[in-house]
Structures are given as C-alpha cells and as structure tokens.
Amino acid sequence: MAEEDAPFGFRVRTSRGRQVIALRGELDILARQQMSAPLLTLVGEAAGEVYVDLRHMSFIDCAGLSLLCALRNRCRQRRRRLTLVSDDAAFSRLLRLTGLADTFTVVGCREVTETIGAEDDWEAIA
Template identity: 45%
Template sequence: MSERPTGSADSHAERTVGTTTVVILSGDVDLVTRLSLAAHLDTLTDGPRPDLVLDLRPVPFIDCAGLGLLCRVRNRVAARGGRLRLVSGSPSFRRILRHTGLTGVFQVLPEFGEGPVAGPAHRRGVAAAGQG
C-alpha cells in the first residue's frame, strides 16, 4: 500500500454574501481534518434556515470521512430548513458522488453565481485534528 502525502485542510476562508455564508475549504478533507472542520461547520449550521456554500475547488482530495462530513452538514442544514450548495468543477469529485450514490443528494455548482467566491474573505485557521 502506498502512502499519500498529506495536504490536510488547516485553514479556510469565510465570508458572507447577503444571507449566505461561503466557506472556501483548502487542502484535503479527510479523517485528519474531519473533527476540526465538523466543529466549525456545526457552529455555522446551528441556527434556523442556514444558507451555506462550501467551495471545494481548492480541495485536492476527499476521503470517506470527508464525504461523511458533507453528509452530516447536509443533514443538519436540511433539519433546520436551510440550504447547502457545494462548489466543485472536479470530474473526480462528481465521479466519487456517483460511485457512492450521492449524486442527487447534493446541489453541486461549478461556481457560485452570486458574486466571486474567491474574492476578499476573512481568513481563519482551523487546526487539524490531533494538532495543537
């Protein structure tokens, strides 16, 4: 078994566009980063009718733990009457969704249509799980 070099997500950019919170994830979304990302995304989805966009374009790798996190966020948003959109133009990400039966579960956009997602954003560090 070959080891994959880790580029785990350790930061994200976040901004608000109208009533929508846009979170640009960077690095891998995997078992290492799941816990720290989950804590932050739980905070963002705590209120009624959260409107959340997760920009996955800077994410080079997502594993089953990362997919589980996306499902968790989707379920929390749906339970609160909100809306979740994923931004990804990656054919491999769409293939992963297809192979896991999640194609119709998420709204996946090639870009966020309410202004440039990659514009000025407030940066926050998100420590990877197990690092302090």
C-alpha cells in the same frame, strides 16, 4: 504551523446574504476530527443559504464525504439549503460511485460567481 502549511483548513465569509465556507487541502479523517465541530456550528448558525466551496480541495475520502453529509443534515434541520461548489470531474464521479450524486446540489464555479461574489472578496477568515 502556519495556515498555508496545514494539510487542510477553511475560510468563511458572508456574501449577498449567503454563508460561504471555502475548504482547502485534504478532507480526510484527521480534517473531519478537527473541523467537524466548528463547521457544524457555522452551518447551524447560518441565517440563509450555505455554500461549501470545494475548489481548493486536493483530496477527499469517505470521512470527508461523511462531513459533507453532516453539514447537509445540519442545514436540513435548520431549513437551510446547502450547495457545493465544484467543477472537479473526479469529485462528481466520487459522488456518483458512492450513491450521493442526488444527495447534494453541486454547481460549477462559473455558475456561482454572481451568486456568492468573487473568490477574493473575504470578510472574515476562520
């Protein structure tokens, strides 16, 4: 199955000393099972701040939230900061309803462009 046809995936790049992980598609139990290990490794090896770009997510459930929590915990263990990138009101509502709104730092797309660079400026694809 081509990457574009897969129901989920991610790309990774380094921008201005920050690791940017762009998730796409559906972040559900299947995605969690298949992406947890590589994402936790990437976050664990990050040298600086980590940004998880959620702009291309079409769906997220409790398993997806669990993966985001695991990434946040890994960052905290390594004394790194994790920031989520999203302008999606439904995602913000999901965080509020699950009691996770204060757990994550979430920034909008416009706020983060200068910090992590343009979306099409990818150095590496995973």
